[in-house]
Amino acid sequence: MFAVRKMLHQAAPEFPAVLAAGGGQAERARDLARRLQLPLLPIGAEFTAMPAGKVVLFVEPDGLALQYTGMGAPGPVRVAFEGGDMLHRRRTGGARLLGKAVGHGKKTVLHVLDATAGLGRDAFMLADIGCRVRLCERELLLAELLRDALDRAALARDPQLRAAVQSLQLFASDSTALDAGQLDGLDVIYLDPMFPQRSKSAAVKKEMAIFQALLQHTVPSDADRLLSWALQQDVARIVVKRPLRAPHLGAVLPSHSVVGKTVRFDVHVRRKLA
Numbered sequence: 268m269f270a271v272r273k274m275l276h277q278a279a280p281e282f283p284a285v286l287a288a289g290g291g292q293a294e295r296a297r298d299l300a301r302r303l304q305l306p307l308l309p310i311g312a313e314f315t316a317m318p319a320g321k322v323v324l325f326v327e328p329d330g331l332a333l334q335y336t337g338m339g340a341p342g343p344v345r346v347a348f349e350g351g352d353m354l355h356r357r358r359t360g361g362a363r364l365l366g367k368a369v370g371h372g373k374k375t376v377l378h379v380l381d382a383t384a385g386l387g388r389d390a391f392m393l394a395d396i397g398c399r400v401r402l403c404e405r406e407l408l409l410a411e412l413l414r415d416a417l418d419r420a421a422l423a424r425d426p427q428l429r430a431a432v433q434s435l436q437l438f439a440s441d442s443t444a445l446d447a448g449q450l451d452g453l454d455v456i457y458l459d460p461m462f463p464q465r466s467k468s469a470a471v472k473k474e475m476a477i478f479q480a481l482l483q484h485t486v487p488s489d490a491d492r493l494l495s496w497a498l499q500q501d502v503a504r505i506v507v508k509r510p511l512r513a514p515h516l517g518a519v520l521p522s523h524s525v526v527g528k529t530v531r532f533d534v535h536v537r538r539k540l541a
Contacts, residue, residue: 282321282336283408283481284308292326299324303407314340322481324408331415333408335476344477346416348391348432349423362392368506368525368532369455371396373540379455380502382442382493386474387413387435389459389508394434395427401449402435403442406481410439443496454540456497459508460490460516491517498535505535 286308287296293310300307305324314323319337332343366372369379377398381390384402386409394400404410420432438445442456494517497505507516509531515521521533 281306282318283324284321285324285326286310286312286334288325288327291328296326299326299411303411322408322477324411330419331412333412333477333481341476344386344412344474346386346412348387348416348420349425349428362396364525364527364532365389365392365506366396368534369393369398369457370504370540371398374454377455377540378453379457380442380445380450380453381457381459382497383459384413384437385409385459385478387416389457390435391431393457394431397434399434400436401438401453403438403440403445405439405441407439408481410437413437414439443493450500453500454503456500456502456505457508458490458493458497458505458516460493494519503536503538503540505537507533507535509533 284306285296285300285303287293287310290310296307299305303324308323314334314336315338317323317336319340321336323334323336325332325334325343327343330345330347332345334343335341369377371377371393377393378401379390379393379398380401380403381387381393382403384390384404387402390400390402402413404413414437417432417435417437420428423429438449494505494507498519504522507521509516511526511529511531515533519535522536523534525532525534
């Protein structure tokens, strides 16, 4: 243990970095580090011994996770469409308001671009109710978590889960960089710009810590720029997720809003869904 701590101190590794949980994950960790052009940490390195506030892509036996570093850092963040949180959302109708906002039911199959996929929860709920969803995530580490979760869910025992993930297509890219072919046939563009979470739960805190570390160079105007881009696309509507009392994104008034207890969905209708 002392040797590992000393080596990390002397080497002063760059971050983000990739770390295998054990020897069985070493080959996958090497492949990820090579493909993402990230440093590879030695097996056995401790998160608490690393500089605080950094992010590690942790390769575990059951998938990928993002781990915040430093003493007292929160636990790993994973994407799991088959997990208890997503099951709860599915059973309690968590997609009802979102489905209403995007116009679910107004067209046999609705094609949606989730331009800010994040951990993919809203995209999965849309796919679960029958939409075809293209996820776009420009932060490559988050995109890797999404890709890993999609691969695992495709092998799940639950046939409804397998069917839902077959309706999800991932692009590791800034949505504004998608070409005409990748945007073809879209009905809706969905935007969920990050905003401060008020929840005091440990899960939300650790996710926000990871996001803040990964997206430290993101500026508020990025969200306005994204809405401006979306409004120029040939789609029937744009939907923006906002905190309940937050101002309209980019000061652009929506056609209407679908309001929940803690969030609302601002809907910009451009034409009828058909």
